[in-house]
Amino acid sequence: MKQIDHHIAPEMLADYSNGHLDYATSLVVASHVSLCDSCRAEIDTFDVLGGALLQEEIAQEPSPDLEDTILKAIHTSVAQPRVKASGPLPQPVMEALNGKQPAWKSLGPGIRQHIIARDKKSSVRLLYIEGGKPVPEHSHKGQELTLVLQGAFGDKTGEFHVGDVEVADGDLEHQPIAMHGEACICLASTSDNLIFKSMLPRLLQPIFGI
Amino acid sequence: MCTVALKSPPPAPIALRPKRVSKALKGKAIRGNTTGNFRIVEKMVETKRDEATLYLIKVRDHRDELVFRKLYRSLAPKLLGHLQKRGMTRDAAEEVLQETFVTIWQKAHQFDPARANAAAWIFQIARNKMIDRFRGDKRPLPADIEILTETQDPDAEDILSLQDDIAELQTALSQMNADQRDIIEKAFLGEMSHSEIQELTGLPLGTIKSRIRLGLEKLRYELSKT
Numbered sequence: 001m002k003q004i005d006h007h008i009a010p011e012m013l014a015d016y017s018n019g020h021l022d023y024a025t026s027l028v029v030a031s032h033v034s035l036c037d038s039c040r041a042e043i044d045t046f047d048v049l050g051g052a053l054l055q056e057e058i059a060q061e062p063s064p065d066l067e068d069t070i071l072k073a074i075h076t077s078v079a080q081p082r083v084k085a086s087g088p089l090p091q092p093v094m095e096a097l098n099g100k101q102p103a104w105k106s107l108g109p110g111i112r113q114h115i116i117a118r119d120k121k122s123s124v125r126l127l128y129i130e131g132g133k134p135v136p137e138h139s140h141k142g143q144e145l146t147l148v149l150q151g152a153f154g155d156k157t158g159e160f161h162v163g164d165v166e167v168a169d170g171d172l173e174h175q176p177i178a179m180h181g182e183a184c185i186c187l188a189s190t191s192d193n194l195i196f197k198s199m200l201p202r203l204l205q206p207i208f209g210i
Numbered sequence: 211m212c213t214v215a216l217k218s219p220p221p222a223p224i225a226l227r228p229k230r231v232s233k234a235l236k237g238k239a240i241r242g243n244t245t246g247n248f249r250i251v252e253k254m255v256e257t258k259r260d261e262a263t264l265y266l267i268k269v270r271d272h273r274d275e276l277v278f279r280k281l282y283r284s285l286a287p288k289l290l291g292h293l294q295k296r297g298m299t300r301d302a303a304e305e306v307l308q309e310t311f312v313t314i315w316q317k318a319h320q321f322d323p324a325r326a327n328a329a330a331w332i333f334q335i336a337r338n339k340m341i342d343r344f345r346g347d348k349r350p351l352p353a354d355i356e357i358l359t360e361t362q363d364p365d366a367e368d369i370l371s372l373q374d375d376i377a378e379l380q381t382a383l384s385q386m387n388a389d390q391r392d393i394i395e396k397a398f399l400g401e402m403s404h405s406e407i408q409e410l411t412g413l414p415l416g417t418i419k420s421r422i423r424l425g426l427e428k429l430r431y432e433l434s435k436t
């Protein structure tokens with residue numbers, strides 16, 4: 001694995017694990033984790049704690065026939081194989097594309113994009129930028145995550161190579177430029193990041209008693 | 211979230227055993243081989259550690275339905291309790307339980323005891339299914355890591371070290387009172403990183419992260435050679 005210098009903050013990884021991030025942001029986080037052993041170890045550690053807490057739970061006996069139902073189901077249900085990674089595009093991105101290659105649309109000379117998903121509050125897209133061209137800005141508000149999948153880009157905050165992710169708030173003034181050499185392919189999300197916060201009380205209600 | 215304080219002091223951080231000298235990357239970080247795993251399974255039985263992990267390894271390597279039933283009986287009741295506590299109706303929780311155990315059977319070949327124990331691996335499967343239900347979408351998941359199954363000599367020491375550390379974590383949690391565990395659970399379900407939880411509680415999570423990372427690196431190294 002190549003050295004990765006720019007990671008997802010552990011708190012955001014925890015949010016991801018708990019299902020609190022919207023689809024667009026989750027896709028970038030899942031893709032970074034696919035490339036980054038350090039962040040994967042962070043979320044795996046989180047799961048170890050979850051498993052340990054699980055062992056301390058008060059047991060509830062399942063319905064007596066559930067065990068046999070499951071034993072029947074393992075013979076009848078067929079596992080859906082996951083779509084495989086393809087070239088620079090990691091498995092979660094290829095799944096989001098339903099296994100198809102991106103259909104690039106030109107945004108100007110040397111710059112193309114493929115929008116994977118977009119709604120009122122968030123979007124996630126692939127960007128293809130030839131060396132020396134600017135990475136197009138995708139939003140002026142909310143939070144932007146930009147993950148490098150091929151090539152590299154740089155701005156005044158530093159250089160970003162394959163696996164690196166830049167997390168920027170809308171007010172960060174920066175103009176990333178694709179570095180010379182191989183074209184830069186990025187996965188970029190923009191989000192107000194609050195969509196699934198509204199789900200949080202519902203999930204936590206029984207615990208917090210609110 | 212970050213200002214929660216324990217009502218009574220947490221148990222002192224547990225002194226870790228001196229680290230075993232890790233073998234150099236001598237290759238063969240292979241974990242799926244029946245012959246090789248036999249030793250690990252035996253060692254785990256000897257020390258009467260984590261039954262569920264033992265069952266899961268046997269399910270993975272032998273596709274044994276009787277052992278699969280034992281695995282179900284050892285974890286399903288707690289999982290059902292957990293899902294209902296998280297706000298699911300009993301019917302929905304049992305559906306998630308069923309989907310979870312079918313997935314366990316189908317994906318057992320991906321279980322790597324150098325990176326998780328059975329409770330952690332099964333917890334994340336169930337949690338992901340629960341979240342998908344609450345959200346009504348398919349949340350993107352990280353890429354699968356295929357483990358190798360051909361060569362022999364799994365890195366038994368790495369596996370046992372991680373399983374030991376997890377057992378210590380379990381002991382520390384079980385020695386807490388319900389209020390203390392409740393606070394950890396709230397922190398866990400909030401936005402705290404494992405290092406913040408470690409700071410708050412003294413639970414030895416940093417060591418576990420280091421071991422999981424080592425397990426990943428060794429596996430990548432092996433995969434890069436094939």
Ligand SMILES: [Zn+2]
Nearest residue numbers: 007008036039
């Ligand atoms: Zn990372």
